Amino acid sequence: MKKSLVFCAMGALAMGTGLAQAATLDDVKARDVLNCGTNTGLAGFAAPNADGVWEGFDVAVCRAVAAAVLGDPTKVNFVPTTGATRFTALASGEIDMLSRVTTWTFQRDVELAFDFVGVNYYDGQGFIVPTSLGVTSAHELDGATVCIQTGTTTELNLADFFRANGISYEPVPIETNAEGQQQYLAGACDAYTTDASGLAATRATFEAPGDHIILPEIISKEPLGPVVRHGDNQWGDIVRWSFFALVAAEEYGITSANIEELSAGTDNPEINRILGTEGNLGEQLGLDAEWAKRAIAAEGNYGEIFAKYLGTDTPIGLDRGLNALWTQGGLQYAMPFR
Amino acid sequence: MSISTQPPKESFQIGQLLSDTRYRSITIQIIALILFALGFWWLVGNTIENLSRLGKTFSFSFLGQRSNYDINQRLISYDSTSTHGRAAVVGILNTLLVAAMGCVLATVIGVMAGVLRLSKNWIVARLMAVYIEGFRNVPLLLWILLIYAMVSESTPAPRAFGSGDASMLLWDSIAITNRGIYIPGPVFTPGAWLVLAAFIVGLGVAWQQWSASRKRQIATGTPPMSRWLAAGIVLGITGLVYLLQGGIVFTLLFLLQLAIVVAVFIYTRRALRPALKYVPSQTAASTAAALAGIVALLWALYIAPIIWAALTTPFGAPAFNPSIALDIPALGGFNFTGGFNVRASLVALWLALSLYTGAFIAEIVRSGIMAVPKGQSEAAAALGMPAGRSMTMVILPQAMRVIVPPMISQYLNLTKNSSLAIAVGYMDVRATLGGITINQTGRELEGMLLMGMFYLVLSLMIAGVGNWFNARVKLKER
Numbered sequence: 107m108k109k110s111l112v113f114c115a116m117g118a119l120a121m122g123t124g125l126a127q128a129a130t131l132d133d134v135k136a137r138d139v140l141n142c143g144t145n146t147g148l149a150g151f152a153a154p155n156a157d158g159v160w161e162g163f164d165v166a167v168c169r170a171v172a173a174a175v176l177g178d179p180t181k182v183n184f185v186p187t188t189g190a191t192r193f194t195a196l197a198s199g200e201i202d203m204l205s206r207v208t209t210w211t212f213q214r215d216v217e218l219a220f221d222f223v224g225v226n227y228y229d230g231q232g233f234i235v236p237t238s239l240g241v242t243s244a245h246e247l248d249g250a251t252v253c254i255q256t257g258t259t260t261e262l263n264l265a266d267f268f269r270a271n272g273i274s275y276e277p278v279p280i281e282t283n284a285e286g287q288q289q290y291l292a293g294a295c296d297a298y299t300t301d302a303s304g305l306a307a308t309r310a311t312f313e314a315p316g317d318h319i320i321l322p323e324i325i326s327k328e329p330l331g332p333v334v335r336h337g338d339n340q341w342g343d344i345v346r347w348s349f350f351a352l353v354a355a356e357e358y359g360i361t362s363a364n365i366e367e368l369s370a371g372t373d374n375p376e377i378n379r380i381l382g383t384e385g386n387l388g389e390q391l392g393l394d395a396e397w398a399k400r401a402i403a404a405e406g407n408y409g410e411i412f413a414k415y416l417g418t419d420t421p422i423g424l425d426r427g428l429n430a431l432w433t434q435g436g437l438q439y440a441m442p443f444r
Numbered sequence: 445m446s447i448s449t450q451p452p453k454e455s456f457q458i459g460q461l462l463s464d465t466r467y468r469s470i471t472i473q474i475i476a477l478i479l480f481a482l483g484f485w486w487l488v489g490n491t492i493e494n495l496s497r498l499g500k501t502f503s504f505s506f507l508g509q510r511s512n513y514d515i516n517q518r519l520i521s522y523d524s525t526s527t528h529g530r531a532a533v534v535g536i537l538n539t540l541l542v543a544a545m546g547c548v549l550a551t552v553i554g555v556m557a558g559v560l561r562l563s564k565n566w567i568v569a570r571l572m573a574v575y576i577e578g579f580r581n582v583p584l585l586l587w588i589l590l591i592y593a594m595v596s597e598s599t600p601a602p603r604a605f606g607s608g609d610a611s612m613l614l615w616d617s618i619a620i621t622n623r624g625i626y627i628p629g630p631v632f633t634p635g636a637w638l639v640l641a642a643f644i645v646g647l648g649v650a651w652q653q654w655s656a657s658r659k660r661q662i663a664t665g666t667p668p669m670s671r672w673l674a675a676g677i678v679l680g681i682t683g684l685v686y687l688l689q690g691g692i693v694f695t696l697l698f699l700l701q702l703a704i705v706v707a708v709f710i711y712t713r714r715a716l717r718p719a720l721k722y723v724p725s726q727t728a729a730s731t732a733a734a735l736a737g738i739v740a741l742l743w744a745l746y747i748a749p750i751i752w753a754a755l756t757t758p759f760g761a762p763a764f765n766p767s768i769a770l771d772i773p774a775l776g777g778f779n780f781t782g783g784f785n786v787r788a789s790l791v792a793l794w795l796a797l798s799l800y801t802g803a804f805i806a807e808i809v810r811s812g813i814m815a816v817p818k819g820q821s822e823a824a825a826a827l828g829m830p831a832g833r834s835m836t837m838v839i840l841p842q843a844m845r846v847i848v849p850p851m852i853s854q855y856l857n858l859t860k861n862s863s864l865a866i867a868v869g870y871m872d873v874r875a876t877l878g879g880i881t882i883n884q885t886g887r888e889l890e891g892m893l894l895m896g897m898f899y900l901v902l903s904l905m906i907a908g909v910g911n912w913f914n915a916r917v918k919l920k921e922r
Binding site (some may be wrong): 189190193194197213214217218219239247248249250251256257261262264265266268269275276277278279280281289292293294295296337 | 497500512513514515516523524525596597601603622623776777778779781788866869871875879880883884885886888
């Protein structure tokens with residue numbers, strides 16, 4: 107009897123672990139909260155505001171997915187991850203999705219077995235130095251001490267850049283952006299390197315942003331996007347199309363202001379399909395008809411989110427640049443909703 | 445008719461496995477073994493299943509792949525084209541370095557603090573109590589972070605040295621910056637082998653003289669030759685060879701200088717003696733020697749160079765190209781170049797580990813000393829032995845038997861605690877193999893297994909050496 111009890115317990119455990127990753131959608135619904143892995147704090151992308159509520163460009167993606175799946179953009183449990191812990195958190199099922207300035211690379215996609223559902227920010231790696239250093243180009247950084255977040259692609263690009271240019275440097279490994287900022291401002295490193303958007307975001311929080319310049323060299327491609335585990339295609343589709351809905355909404359002029367009006371029905375069948383008044387896209391995803399409407403209503407369309415957290419009117423002050431819509435010469439392109 | 449006295453042979457029944465004390469313990473052990481095997485089987489099976497679900501295989505081939513990342517502190521040659529395996533070795537060596545440095549300093553701090561806590565001087569004893577209790581009762585991570593913050597925030601950046609806001613110590617040879625301490629490093633030329641050989645010969649001669657004088661002591665009671673003399677023999681032979689490489693003129697001039705300094709020392713000491721005649725003789729001797737040493741040192745630093753210039757200017761200074769020179773750090777570009785850079789992360793980790801473990805060692809030392817019967821120190825005092833000597837020659841050797849075993853586990857703790865290096869960005873094995881490599885290759889399971897193996901082997905080695913030492917010093921019972 108004792109043994110059979112043990113076997114039962116083990117069977118239950120094995121079943122439990124077996125089911126844990128099979129259907130993320132069911133897990134999220136049952137839990138009624140989305141576990142979203144995000145940054146430990148990077149102004150503009152993901153940081154708690156004065157009231158302790160997480161907000162930012164990456165956070166908005168989490169909220170859009172939560173709104174689409176659970177009907178409420180606030181039903182998100184934010185899990186702060188570092189560059190080093192994020193993939194373990196995702197692979198182990200601690201988080202349902204990762205929205206944390208993560209670069210889409212071959213190895214992460216193929217060997218680490220993750221699925222990148224899209225690119226929400228096209229970025230590149232840059233350097234920031236104090237103006238007083240008198241450096242105007244990354245090629246003048248020979249012998250410099252550079253702060254670098256470990257476990258990132260930027261770490262690898264940095265090694266390649268200095269090696270390819272035949273100049274030397276000394277890396278100072280750090281865990282989080284906050285630590286990097288503190289070390290950089292204390293003068294423990296001459297330069298700090300990360301994605302150019304991250305540098306702009308970090309500089310915006312400095313007391314005297316004008317005393318620091320971001321060097322003109324962009325030494326890599328950093329396509330940043332939300333990530334899910336490989337193998338759960340339904341969940342991957344939900345996250346992917348929730349994000350595409352934000353981009354498509356900007357393209358078709360759906361904004362948080364006119365979304366109610368448009369969801370009554372329009373002449374444009376694609377808008378109707380997105381907002382659920384035509385076709386059964388939501389049903390195909392395993393959600394209801396208004397999933398995309400809720401995702402867009404959560405924080406607005408892609409352009410609205412960009413303007414709210416990163417745009418030129420914010421302290422971070424980033425231009426749309428590559429992240430303009432494809433119709434305006436940029437790279438942001440949502441696949442057709444049909 | 446005879447009555448059988450043999451008890452009937454009991455037939456074995458299943459129920460006896462639990463009810464009969466003869467079998468019960470075996471039954472319980474077998475059940476425990478089965479449960480353990482099942483648990484292990486489940487764990488392995490679960491791991492294999494989860495890995496296959498994630499589409500991952502189990503392989504150590506990543507160790508041979510190019511690492512692509514740089515490490516700032518490396519004791520062996522390494523760059524971003526080296527393999528992950530080599531990066532792991534770099535990390536292992538860094539772990540060993542900080543562990544070894546930490547064990548040495550923690551021992552020094554611990555023994556001193558432990559002895560001083562028992563001091564009769566109220567202030568000294570209380571200060572040590574504050575240190576020991578403070579470090580023992582606050583988590584190590586906080587100490588590491590605090591000391592790192594102190595090291596990196598309270599010291600100037602290298603730039604400050606260029607603008608004159610900060611200056612180097614000891615004739616511009618040591619720079620304390622927020623990136624670490626830059627100290628002169630040795631530069632060896634082929635001639636350095638000769639100096640090394642002279643050093644070994646010196647050691648041999650000193651050892652031979654020392655053992656001869658010990659024999660003489662046993663035979664006749666003459667005190668053995670002093671340790672200072674032994675050190676002098678080694679230094680003298682090595683130094684002479686080193687100087688002679690610079691030429692005979694240089695050597696003679698240098699020896700002349702040395703002779704003047706020694707003469708200054710001897711004369712000063714002799715001159716000071718009468719002034720100290722009311723002080724007990726032992727104290728007077730050491731005070732006079734210390735004061736004379738200071739005078740001689742000042743002379744060597746400030747007056748000898750003037751004499752040297754006066755002697756060499758008329759004829760031109762003899763060229764001296766030493767076989768072992770010092771590479772003095774100099775500000776070049778962004779950082780100091782040349783010499784050694786003891787990184788701020790290493791300094792912070794080293795100090796924090798040493799101070800923290802030192803507090804525990806101090807308590808071990810204190811308990812060891814208190815375990816030695818009071819009569820031993822009283823007997824030493826009755827023989828007229830000064831307190832310091834009775835501590836080193838009577839108390840501590842006996843206390844060692846109590847001290848050594850718990851010390852071994854403190855060394856183990858320190859070594860394992862060094863993995864907290866992650867907090868200050870010190871590139872130990874946790875940061876290379878267990879950090880960046882795992883992150884860049886996604887081989888968490890393999891990396892963690894390797895790291896666990898490393899710490900296990902290292903711990904067993906430390907324990908082995910410690911136990912060997914313990915077997916040597918413990919009371920031999922016959």
